[in-house]
Amino acid sequence: MKRIAILGSTGSIGRSTLSVVESYPDRFQVATLAAGNNAELAFEQAVRWKPRVVSLADEAAAEALQAKLRQAGLGETEIEVVHGAAGTVRVATHPEVDFVVSAIVGVSGLEATYEAVRAGKTVGLANKECLVAAGELITAEARRQGKPLLPIDSEHNAIHQCLRGGRMEEVEHIWLTASGGPFLRTPKSEFASITVQQALNHPTWKMGKRITVDSATLMNKGFEVIEACRLFQVPPERVQVVVHPQSTIHSLVEFVDGSILAQISVTDMRLPILYALTYPERIPSDLRFSVMDLRHLDFCPPDMAKFPCLRLAYEAAATGGAKTIALNAADEVAVAAFLEEQIGFGEIPRIIEEVMSATPAGHLESIQKVLTLDTEARLLAREMVKQFRRRGSPIGAIS
Ligand SMILES: NC(=O)c1ccc[n+]([C@@H]2O[C@H](COP(=O)([O-])OP(=O)(O)OC[C@H]3O[C@@H](n4cnc5c(N)ncnc54)[C@H](OP(=O)(O)O)[C@@H]3O)[C@@H](O)[C@H]2O)c1
Numbered sequence: 001m002k003r004i005a006i007l008g009s010t011g012s013i014g015r016s017t018l019s020v021v022e023s024y025p026d027r028f029q030v031a032t033l034a035a036g037n038n039a040e041l042a043f044e045q046a047v048r049w050k051p052r053v054v055s056l057a058d059e060a061a062a063e064a065l066q067a068k069l070r071q072a073g074l075g076e077t078e079i080e081v082v083h084g085a086a087g088t089v090r091v092a093t094h095p096e097v098d099f100v101v102s103a104i105v106g107v108s109g110l111e112a113t114y115e116a117v118r119a120g121k122t123v124g125l126a127n128k129e130c131l132v133a134a135g136e137l138i139t140a141e142a143r144r145q146g147k148p149l150l151p152i153d154s155e156h157n158a159i160h161q162c163l164r165g166g167r168m169e170e171v172e173h174i175w176l177t178a179s180g181g182p183f184l185r186t187p188k189s190e191f192a193s194i195t196v197q198q199a200l201n202h203p204t205w206k207m208g209k210r211i212t213v214d215s216a217t218l219m220n221k222g223f224e225v226i227e228a229c230r231l232f233q234v235p236p237e238r239v240q241v242v243v244h245p246q247s248t249i250h251s252l253v254e255f256v257d258g259s260i261l262a263q264i265s266v267t268d269m270r271l272p273i274l275y276a277l278t279y280p281e282r283i284p285s286d287l288r289f290s291v292m293d294l295r296h297l298d299f300c301p302p303d304m305a306k307f308p309c310l311r312l313a314y315e316a317a318a319t320g321g322a323k324t325i326a327l328n329a330a331d332e333v334a335v336a337a338f339l340e341e342q343i344g345f346g347e348i349p350r351i352i353e354e355v356m357s358a359t360p361a362g363h364l365e366s367i368q369k370v371l372t373l374d375t376e377a378r379l380l381a382r383e384m385v386k387q388f389r390r391r392g393s394p395i396g397a398i399s
Contacts, residue, residue, distance in 0.1 A: 002277065003031035005091050005121075007112055008103035009045055010038040012208050013126040013152065016269045017101050018045065020277065023285075028277060034091040034104070034112070039065050046079055047072055053080045053094055055087030057108070062087070085111055092116035099277065101152070102127045105210050106332050107374050110134055114367050117141045117149070124276035126152040126269075128220075128227045132328045134370045135230030136320065149231060150276035155224050156231055157272035158250035158263035163232070165261045166253070174228050175252040175260075177244040178302060179204045181216040184245060188306050194345040196338065204247040204267050213335045214309075217348055218302060222313020226324055229317055236317035241310065243300045248293065265289050308349040312356060322362040322373050329377035330355035330384075337385045351384045 004021065008014045014035070021028040030049035035042045036057040043065055046054050056062045062083035069079055082090050085108075092100050092112040100116040102109055103126040113130045116123050118141055125131065130138060142149045151157045155176045163171070182201050183194065199216040200209060207215070214220035221241050228239045252262040265271050271287045304311045309331070316327040330352040337343045343351070355377055364370050 001029050002027060003029050003096050003098045004277070005032040005034070005094065005097040005100045005116070006030065006103065007034045007088060007092060007100065007109055008036075008105065008127070009033040010035040010041040011103055011105060012206065013101070013103035013269060013273070017103065017273050018049070020270050020273050021049075024283075027283075031097045032091040032094045034088045036104070036108075037061060043068050047074070050074070051079060052096055053082060053087075053091050055082045055084075055091045057084065057088075059083045088112040089115045092121070093119040097121060099124065101273070101276075102130060103152070105129070105208055107133055107328065107371075110370065111367060114138055114141065117145060117147065120145050120147060122147050122150065124150045124152045124273070125231075128153055128223045129328050129332070131227045131230050132223050133325045133374060134364065134367060135226065135324070137364060137367060137370070139230050139233075148279070150279055151227075151231055152269070152272050152276050153224065153227065154267075154269065154272050155251040156227055157275055159228065159232065159253055161263045161275065162251070162253035162261040166255050166259075168232070170255050170257075171232075171234070171253055172238070172256050173254040174232060174234060174239045175254060176221060176224050176228060176239065176241050177247065177249050177251050178218065178221045178241055179215065179247045180243040180245050180302075181218065183216055184243065191306075191346045192344060196341060199338070199345060203245070205269075209339060210332070210335055213338060213348075214331065217309040217345070218307035219309035219313065219331050219348075219352075221302070222310045222316075223328070225310075225313055226317045226327075236314055239317075241302050243302050245298055246296065248289075248297060264294070309352065312349060312352055316356060319361050321364055322359050323356055325364075325370060325373045326356045326359035326377040327352060329374045330381040333378050333381035333385065343385055343388050347388050351381055351388070354384055355381045 006014050006017050030051050032053040033051045034055040039061045062081050066081040089112045093115050100121045101124045102113040106129050109127040110130045199213050202212050225239045247267050249262045254260045266287050266289045316323040334348040334351040
């Protein structure tokens with residue numbers, strides 16, 4: 001029986017993980033759960049799964065959850081309720097946990113993910129921002145612990161699967177597929193009028209809001225380039241992006257002899273989650289893909305001029321360290337401002353570019369240093385958001 005901690009249990013990946021656990025009651029058990037502010041769903045999950053510990057982001061919400069659990073006959077001896085960053089770390093490092101699913105959105109999941117690796121847990125990583133901001137530290141610690149970091153992000157999960165067909169030294173290129181997002185065919189001249197609702201309408205995947213907007217700007221693919229460099233220890237020039245609107249091939253690995261291996265499956269995150277939870281085994285599932293659906297597959301190169309976020313991510317990947325922290329922090333702030341309709345779609349990359357160029361390059365020696373740089377980059381990004389709002393400029397001019 002594998003005992004699982006889910007960081008971000010109320011989110012899209014968290015709920016998919018619980019659905020996988022539900023399908024395999026003889027293999028998996030929920031040990032601990034961490035969520036943000038959705039106390040209602042956290043309560044339902046706690047009653048259903050009876051974890052040892054539940055953490056919420058906020059103290060007041062945690063107290064309210066505890067009171068409701070008591071009313072439901074579940075006292076502190078049954079379920080401990082904790083809160084804040086320390087609470088998430090407790091959930092991730094609990095002695096009864098074997099496997100941690102890291103699926104909190106953004107840098108809020110960083111410390112707990114790092115501590116889980118440090119505590120010798122096997123980690124399934126959905127939270128790509130962890131690897132973008134602090135990938136060097138996290139992967140070095142996983143190597144020290146001799147534990148695998150198992151990618152849940154579908155592209156990296158696909159690459160992980162393809163890499164079982166050869167050795168790392170035999171890899172020529174990693175090819176990340178990108179759906180292209182909802183604006184693949186939208187002319188750049190129309191970007192100024194893109195609404196939040198249009199940006200949240202992803203053509204192939206149903207995900208949380210941040211990653212959906214990141215997919216529309218192609219920043220998500222940029223993050224994935226950095227994630228691939230760090231997970232698989234390859235330089236950015238060996239990670240290529242190809243637009244593949246059907247999202248049928250989840251990614252590919254090209255080997256030195258010219259062979260290319262691709263991974264194909266349904267567009268359902270339960271499959272990469274199941275793969276990570278059972279690795280190195282494969283077990284039967286009902287997540288089937290019909291080979292007949294392979295009739296129509298399109299590919300084209302990404303348009304870096306139209307989607308400058310991808311170019312910015314390649315630039316940050318080449319420098320690493322503080323630049324990738326700035327990239328992620330500025331994107332998180334800019335996307336939140338876009339979702340609140342404070343800035344336009346086209347201003348997202350402009351804010352990120354300015355924050356990146358104002359951030360000096362630097363190496364990272366600790367998670368605390370990463371978090372400090374992250375806070376500084378966020379402050380700068382918020383300042384830029386204010387400036388754009390003051391200017392009230394017509395939005396959308398992506399350079
Ligand atoms: N969804 C996908 O298909 C997909 C695919 C690949 C990778 N990913 C990555 O997986 C991660 C999660 O994505 P998602 O789509 O599942 O996002 P989501 O639906 O927005 O869920 C985010 C989760 O994080 C929790 N959270 C937010 N702030 C927190 C905090 N301060 N402390 C503790 N928990 C906090 C949220 O809790 P509340 O809801 O309770 O506030 C929620 O459970 C992201 O890094 C994303 O890039 C997602």
